[in-house]
Amino acid sequence: MRQAILITAYKNEKQIYDIIDYFGKDFEFYIHVDKKSLMNLSGNYNGCDNIHIYKKYNVNWGSINHLKAILLLSEKALADKKNIFFHLITGQDFPVKTKNYFTNELDTEKDYLEYFEMPAKRWGTYGGMERIEYYNLYECFNYKRFIGNRFIKNFLNMQIKLKIKRKMTINSYFKKLYGGSTYWSLTRNSLQYVLDFTNRNSSVLESMKFTFCAEEIYFQTILVNSEYIKNIVNDNLRFIDWNSESGDMPAFLDETYYEKIKESNKIFARKFHETNSNRLKNLLLGPDLL
Numbered sequence: 001m002r003q004a005i006l007i008t009a010y011k012n013e014k015q016i017y018d019i020i021d022y023f024g025k026d027f028e029f030y031i032h033v034d035k036k037s038l039m040n041l042s043g044n045y046n047g048c049d050n051i052h053i054y055k056k057y058n059v060n061w062g063s064i065n066h067l068k069a070i071l072l073l074s075e076k077a078l079a080d081k082k083n084i085f086f087h088l089i090t091g092q093d094f095p096v097k098t099k100n101y102f103t104n105e106l107d108t109e110k111d112y113l114e115y116f117e118m119p120a121k122r123w124g125t126y127g128g129m130e131r132i133e134y135y136n137l138y139e140c141f142n143y144k145r146f147i148g149n150r151f152i153k154n155f156l157n158m159q160i161k162l163k164i165k166r167k168m169t170i171n172s173y174f175k176k177l178y179g180g181s182t183y184w185s186l187t188r189n190s191l192q193y194v195l196d197f198t199n200r201n202s203s204v205l206e207s208m209k210f211t212f213c214a215e216e217i218y219f220q221t222i223l224v225n226s227e228y229i230k231n232i233v234n235d236n237l238r239f240i241d242w243n244s245e246s247g248d249m250p251a252f253l254d255e256t257y258y259e260k261i262k263e264s265n266k267i268f269a270r271k272f273h274e275t276n277s278n279r280l281k282n283l284l285l286g287p288d289l290l
Contacts, residue, residue: 002028003102004083006073008066009091010034010059012274013041016091018281023099025050030077031091032069034059052076062138064208066182067215071198071205074191084108087185092271096239096261096284106267111190111228114180114236115220126160128179131212132168134159138212169207170221178220181236182213185267190228197222239269255279 005027009016020029029051033039035058043051056072057065070088077083085108095102119127126133134156141148159165170177198205208214223232239261241251252273253261258280261269272281 001084002026002080002082003085003087003108004028004030004077004080006070006077006086006088007031007091007093008034008059008069008073008088009039009041010037011039012091013039015094015272015274016041017045019089019091019094020045020048020051022095022285023102026099026103028052028077028080028083030054030073032056032059032073060138060141061143062136062212064139064211064214066213067205067208067218070182070215071195074195078188078192078195084188085185086188086191087268088183089268090183090270092273093183093238093268094270094272094277094281094284095267096264096269097267102267106185109187109231111187111223111232112185112235112237113220113223113232114184115178115224115232115234116180118177118179118217120179123179128217130156130160132170132177132208132214132217133165135166135210136212137210139210169203173201173204174221174225176221176225177217178224179217180220181238181240182215183238183268183270184219184236187231190223190231193226193228194219194222235265237265237267239264239266240271253277253280255283258283 005019005023007016007029009031010033016031025048027050031041031051031053033041033053033055035055041053043053045051054072057069059065059069077086119129121127137152137155141151143149143152208218223229242249250271252271253269254276
């Protein structure tokens with residue numbers, strides 16, 4: 001029985017190959033590459049036959065296509081009955097526990113998912129409700145570009161000012177909405193439940209178009225409102241620094257984070273920079289993590 005590593009990526013091939021090398025042939029890898037990306041990953045890397053690569057969606061930051069890519073990877077990974085536990089990460093993540101820890105010490109009968117009820121103060125003035133109650137045009141414009149950024153923000157502010165709210169299908173299915181980090185580690189039963197819900201209620205996924213970072217709401221809302229809440233540990237076991245003074249959100253990690261990571265209970269960390277994080281990665285690949 002295997003664990004599956006689900007990866008959404010758009011750059012830094014070497015980082016992804018480092019992840020594959022770390023876990024090796026005992027894990028399965030399901031990788032979605034942004035359709036816009038020039039990255040050319042090989043499914044035959046290093047003689048491995050456990051690498052499955054998909055390039056279906058154009059993934060603008062914040063758009064629903066990231067959620068759709070995650071659901072696609074989940075579907076493909078669940079199709080292999082040998083896979084019993086599933087980790088969702090990005091190409092900028094890296095494992096921070098030994099492979100032995102993953103296979104022999106991690107409780108793979110639990111679900112690890114960060115969640116909190118919405119609206120939530122940590123998500124700003126509107127508690128994150130503006131993400132779904134108004135039209136967010138991340139599918140139409142690139143938020144990382146100045147013009148796209150201004151258009152998305154101005155259009156949202158106009159709707160808020162005019163008090164024009166959209167009707168959300170998800171509200172008719174759930175009394176409470178939940179949010180949290182995109183990234184999780186889930187059991188087969190819980191992940192299958194999300195896929196089954198999606199297949200039975202396609203209008204809910206469809207209604208998440210033109211929202212912001214739907215993947216930070218979709219899995220949490222479905223699972224926390226289900227019987228699987230009893231199995232969820234409210235911790236996604238990811239080391240992430242959201243309080244960086246560098247201006248990067250989240251922070252790119254370097255060797256100064258090594259001791260904090262070692263002392264944590266986390267199994268993955270993010271984000272790793274293609275050059276500035278190399279010393280940290282070398283420390284993590286040292287004797288204590290082999």
